[in-house]
Amino acid sequence: MVRRTRAAMEATRATLLATARRVFGERGYADTSMDDLTAQAGLTRGALYHHFGDKKGLLAAVVEQIDAETDLRLQAISGTAEDAWQGFCDRCRAYLEMALEPEIQRIVLRDARAVLGGTLPNSQRHCIASMQRLIDNLIQQGVVAQADPRALALLIYGGLAETAFWIAEEDDGNVRLAQGAAALKLLLRGMLVEPGSS
Template sequence: MVRRTRADMEATRASLLATARKALAQHGYADTSMDELTAQAGLTRGALYHHFGDKKGLLAAVVAQMDDEMDARLQAISDQAEDPWQGFRSRCLAYLEMAQEPEIQRIVLRDARAVLGGASPDSQRHCLNAMQAMISALIAQGIVAPADARALASLVYGSLAEAAFWIAEGADGTARMAQAAVGLDLLLRGLLVQPHQGKAS
């Protein structure tokens, strides 16, 4: 019996993830065949079940991978911003813009919602905690009006998530994105201590 090393196992998992991600982006969850997918990866269904449990588990793993990539992109926007408020605003806007990217739109915003019920509890907690930390810092700096940071984070995160779904669901995604951007500016300006100052522009 051939013993598989940890590196072999990780390589198998990575191959399945990469192949599944490509197939899900091209065909969607319902039309992605597990037999065709494992054949493309040069592996067996047994390998898929070992690493991911089933088709839904494979989708959840692909979504988790994409969530991590999206989070890294958003964090880079915050890190590169000229000031904290601009970083927060640009990060929120970038999240909505991602809803127009075909891969994210189909896998994260359509299939994950339909099959998995949306983002995982861990992903939601991570997003809320990150947003709460940013809002807390903005309150401490006198940029955002004093309020409960967790409550504000929940409201902003919920608004962004629903707007992203709305953008992804429509054939008129570009128009919806433009409308959502206007709404986002109105929403975020309401958080400011002095909403008519140049910081909001």
């Protein structure tokens, strides 16, 4: 029996992820067969089972990859802003806008919720932690009112996630995006320190 090198194993895993991401994005999870997916990847079902356990495990890995990329995009938005508060607001709005991107909409917001349920991948935890750090910084600067940064991050992230699901449910989510963005602006305004308060 020939042992495969670590590099070959990582290449197989990467090929399966890339193929699944493309096929899930084009057809959706339910309309993707494991046989077709592995054939398109030029690999066997055994490779899929070895690396991901099953089709559901493969979907979870694809979602985690997309979530990690999303978090990096959001960090870039808030990290490059000249004003920390505006960067935070822009980051939140961008999260809602991403609900209209076909790949995120189909794989993360529709299929993952239906198939994986309420599981919280590590990348989502990182997103919440990143948001918590931003909020804590804004509290320290006196921009955001005193509150527990973790609680605020969870509430805002949860609200953003549910609104993104709501936007993704609509075939043309632009109307819902506009409604969600207006509500977000109102919600975020409520976090600010009131003028004259100490």
